[in-house]
Amino acid sequence: MTEREPKAGRTKLWRIRPHAGSAEPPGFVRKDPRVPVTTRSSQPPTPQDPEDDTPTPRTPSADASTAEPATADEATEPSAPTAPDETVGSARAAQAVPRGLRARIAYWRGWRGRYPRVARVVWWTATVVSLVLVFGALSLPNRLFALHPSRFVRLPGEAIIGAALLLALPRRPRVALAALAGAALGALTILNVLDMQFVEYLGRDFDLVLDWTLLDDAQSYVADSMGGAVALAASIGLLLLIVLILAGMALATVRLSRLLVRDTRRATRGTLIAGTVWITCSVLGVQYAELPVASDQVVNTLASEARRVRATLQDEAAFGKVARSDTFGATPPAQLVPDLRGKDVIFTFIESYGRSAIEDPGIAPGVVETLDTSTAALAQAGFSAKSGWLTSATYGGSSWLGHSTTLSGLWVDTQQRYRTVMASDHLSLTKAFQKTGAWDTVGVMPGVQKGWPEQRFYGLDKVYNAFQMGYQGPKFSWSTMPDQYALEAFQRLEHGRTDRDKPLMSEIILTSSHQPWAPIPKMVGWDELGDGSVFEDIQAAGEKASDVISDSDRSKKAYGESVQYSVTALTQWLERYGTDDTVLVFLGDHQPISRVSGNEASRDVPISIVAKDPKVLDKIAAWNWTDGLKPAHDAPVWKMSSFRDRFLKAYGSTPHPSTG
Structure with missing residues (x-):
């Protein structure tokens, strides 16, 4: 055809x-x-x-x-x-x-x-979600208390620069750059969320160099507090969320880049107008809700992270030199703490025992009453006490940083510094007693559930961990055993022994006041403790950790009750088993998390020295500490790292510096 x-x-x-x-x-x-x-x-x-x-x-x-x-x-x-x-x-x-x-x-x-109608709905939904994800990530703060709608009513300069770059590129480089930028925004979002959580729990930002190892500790904490199944589910969910954030943000930026080039003339005109508005707002300092409209938050965040990484790397080398220098590093054994010879000296850390426990109106009444009651009971038993304040090197957690700062005399506020100190020959306060040869040294560590190489640095001849004290009762969330049982085990295994020929120096960590403060043990008769099975009913009747940890008011109440329990257990032990030669030093290692202590809380913790021999407290009279277990609001405040040298000097130690 x-x-x-x-x-x-x-x-x-x-x-x-x-x-x-x-x-x-x-x-x-x-x-x-x-x-x-x-x-x-x-x-x-x-x-x-x-x-x-x-x-x-x-x-x-x-x-x-x-x-x-x-x-x-x-x-x-x-x-x-x-x-x-x-x-x-x-x-x-x-x-x-x-x-x-x-x-x-x-x-x-x-x-x-x-299905044209469905297609339009899907198209608009995907577009709106992409815009929300990208502009939300560009404006997301790294503080929980800063999360407010006004934070997102801003014009991100990074979006304008990104649009200009995408418009200038051909298709394949444009898609590649958009996907890479989206993944970077996803990573920045994850970093901001990590900062939020670290500020909430530790009072500081996440450290890109040092803090990855703490994520494993966080997983262990969840497993110990809420069970292995919950920890596993949380870990899997977290990994999936990270992948979803990275992939979702990359897809969102690619989609927006495609929309941008549908009409390059209009897109170019809009980008120029947005850039002009941004520059004008920046020059004039235009603000909305006390925040600049012209935002460059991403650039500032990246610059801040770069400075922090650089400072971390520089600090590692500088702190190594500081750790090798020691005021008492070359002091002969005979010249270390001569004024405490013959005394049983006990250094005790009470978990999360901070200034808020004594001065926060929502927590203090019960704790102050316990301190006053305990002071009176100790006085009746012949003991006197003086108390002051120390500013901790950590906040909300990482208790080992507070312990090492107190006992090393160095400011140990990062994991890298901690590792440097633990690997050094710096003289710890507890090791000074071992170095003299005049004391047996022992550690009671109910929170330690694996190998603990730090024993060497602290100079402890023997350490009792969670499995070596004969406890057969239930765990109280993270705490492996009640403080009362740990103290009774210490008495049975070491302090009450009659066959020793040396006095005893001990380091004890009390864990019942550790987050999440539920369930909380209760005091029982000291003669009823047995193997700890007596706590079964108490643990079963207590609150669930998952119910308390998510509620600020309940957390504050439970925190106060846990501190009351720990102080009561320690002071009752001292009343019951203390002698004329017993010297007790007890303090908090850090403040509780900000959900309990507040965003503006200090890092101060109380510290007390208790003894029957009046000469022991006379040695620290020049410190101007407050009489009793409750330090006054205006009592002296020292950095925690200064305590070692002050204590050694007060009890007769002679400085002989070493430079490593």
């Missing part, structure tokens, strides 16, 4: 049946190349990706086998098939994909044509 020449004055487009054996598919329309054709559209197009060349299936209005003239609209594209198996994809796909699979792919890719 051949084409007929159209009559003059007419323009027709004929639908031609293909010859037998033709490679053209059924329904193919060949248009007369001599006839200009203009396209019309009776309906607005369904929104779709401008770079997606997937054809939208159309419903034919007539049988494709007829040879009637085709309109110009029909001539612009092939008629859509009437069944899935007849659907034709793009020419490129037709060459690469087998016929059956090609039809199914084309069918599903054409869902937007079959």
Whole structure:
């Protein structure tokens, strides 16, 4: 069949049946190349990706086998098939994909044509979600208390610069840059969330160099507090969330980059206008809700992180030199603490015992009453006490930093410093007693559940961990045993022994006041302790950790009660087993988390020295500490790192510096 020449004055487009054996598919329309054709559209197009060349299936209005003239609209594209198996994809796909699979792919890719309303909803939803994710990440603060809607009513300068770069790039580099920028925004979001949690629990930002090892400690804490299943589920959920954030942010930026280039002229004009507005607001200092409208938060965050990383790396080398220098490093054994010879000296840390326990109106009444009652009971037993304040090197957690700062005389506020100190020969306060050869030294560590190489640095001849004190009762959340039992075990295993020929120097860590403060043990008769099974009913009747840890008011109440319990257990032990030669030094290692102590809380912790021998307290009279177990509000406040040297000097030690 051949084409007929159209009559003059007419323009027709004929639908031609293909010859037998033709490679053209059924329904193919060949248009007369001599006839200009203009396209019309009776309906607005369904929104779709401008770079997606997937054809939208159309419903034919007539049988494709007829040879009637085709309109110009029909001539612009092939008629859509009437069944899935007849659907034709793009020419490129037709060459690469087998016929059956090609039809199914084309069918599903054409869902937007079959469901235009759903397609519009999906398109707008994906677009809005992408905008929220990207602009939210650009404006997200790294503090929980700063999370407020006004933080997100800002113009991020980074978005304007990013739009300009994307508009200037061809397709492939543009997509690659958008995906990379999205992944970077996802990583920044994760870092901001880590900062929020570290400030909440430890009072400081996350350290990109040092703090990764603490994530393992966090997992162990959750397992000890709420069970291994909860810890495993939380770990898996966290990993999935991280992957979702990174992938979701990358997809969001790629989508926005595609929308940006749909109309480059308008996008360029909008970018220039946004840049002009940003510069104007920045120069004029325009603010909304006391925040600058022109935001450069991402740049500031990255600069801050870079400074922190650089400072961390520099500090490692500088602190190593400090740790090798020691005021008492070369002091002969005979000149160390001569004024305490013959005394049983006990250094005790009460977990999370901070200034808030004594001065926060929501916590203090019960704790102060306990301190006053204990002071009176100790006085009746012949003991006197003096108390002051120390500023801890840590906050909310990482108790080992507070312990090492107190006993080393060095400011140990990072994990790197801690590792440096533990590997050094710096003289710890407890090791000074071992160095004299005049004391047996022992550690009681109910919170230690694995190997503890720090024993060497602290100069402890023997250490009792959670499994070596004979406890058969229940755990109280993170705490492996009640403080009362740990103190009774110390008495049974070491302090009460009559076969020793030396006095005893002990380091004891009391853990019942450790977060999450639920369930809390209660005091029982000292003669009823046995193997600890007496605590079964008390533990079962207590509150669940998961119910308390998420509620600020309940956490504050439970925290106060836990401190009362720990102080009561310690002072009752001293009343019951203390002698004329007993010297007790007890203090807190850090403040509780900000949910309990507040965002503006200090890092101060109370410290007390208790003894029967009046000469012991006379040695520290110049310190001007407060009489009793409760330090006055205006009592002296020292850095925790200064305590070692002050204590050694007060009790007769002679400085002999060493430089390593």
